[in-house]
Amino acid sequence: MTDSPRQRPMRADARRNYERIVAAAQEVFAADGAGASLEEIARRAEVGSATLHRHFPTRRSLLEVVFHDRVEALCARAREHAGRSAPGDALIAWLRDLNIYAAASRGLASSLLRDGRDTDLLQENGDCRAMITATAGDLLHRAQQAGSLRAGVQPEDLLALVNAISLATEHHRDDAQANRLLDLVIDGIRLPH
Amino acid sequence: MTDSPRQRPMRADARRNYERIVAAAQEVFAADGAGASLEEIARRAEVGSATLHRHFPTRRSLLEVVFHDRVEALCARAREHAGRSAPGDALIAWLRDLNIYAAASRGLASSLLRDGRDTDLLQENGDCRAMITATAGDLLHRAQQAGSLRAGVQPEDLLALVNAISLATEHHRDDAQANRLLDLVIDGIRLPH
DNA sequence: CAGTAACCGGAGAGCCACCCCATTTAGCAA
């Protein structure tokens, strides 16, 4: 599913380096955040920096690959919630998942969300962004149709806010504040009933 | 020597350079955002980069000075609102001011808010941060005492959220979204009555 | 077991923040 070798398959050494880079990036991004040094990643992967830049022309393209799996897991989780709970509750439960994920990944989500100005990038492979926006949109739509949510809220708003909460609380590692803020946001989008 | 612990006034040339740097920083930060090149600022101020670094040992210390005036204006505005409107309305009106300010200053506010990890910096001169936190705390406290706001919300939460909104919407310059998000937040903190 | 296209990575260009220290200069006192 993820592998579609309709293009010419990668040469063995290329694929090996590609995977070493992704593995190294996983470690380094987790340790230093999304702004980590790409050269450090190349160094840890024992690969020339040119090789890294050839495989991943932008920082974002690397982040995209590194977090693809986690984002997929998050979307799967959304489907679970949708099949198990009432629409409004499903959305809220998923927002909590998203919040935890965002806190755990040190503002990485924000790097994926952002960079809307690089329009090429977006259409080229806004894969994670597209997946997660679609997921949020789906849950949101259901909740709104079920009448448990105010109208006018956009999927991007939710992502932006959760992302924002993680950004805002990131530096002083305050999960209590993050939860408080999420509760605020949830109360804001819920219809008084 | 020991009987005059008072700081000497700046030498005239030092003061001149200091002011040139601040003026240049104002332009450059406005144009390129808070991450702008410090060397470019020194260049535009026609000053050696060492001089810039001596006057402002960190990027943050420069931002601090550059935005001191605007932050003061914002706090003054808070006092106006407090003297004119009901506590809950005053807070909300001020949040809207804050939102506009944050949007206008291209994530600069966020740079001031953040960096809580540099603990030295905070106590050394968290001037803007302290001012604005105190202001938010004051308005919030009044509103809570007047019963128009849910309890448990912290001043930092409000700042974090508004800051967050500006961060989240910054890159695609969408004032409509920013306003929508702020409305959400306001509805979240307001008590249903 | 070649021949060739794909791939590699060292080296280098052009940024940047930050620091060292020889030189200049403001301000004061005689």
Next chain:
DNA sequence: TTGCTAAATGGGGTGGCTCTCCGGTTACTG
């Protein structure tokens, strides 16, 4: 006014970053 001294300066160095070029290497194919 003049000379002294501490304060202030800024050119240039260090080391780090991103990103590119290109001569050498290597995996696949026929």
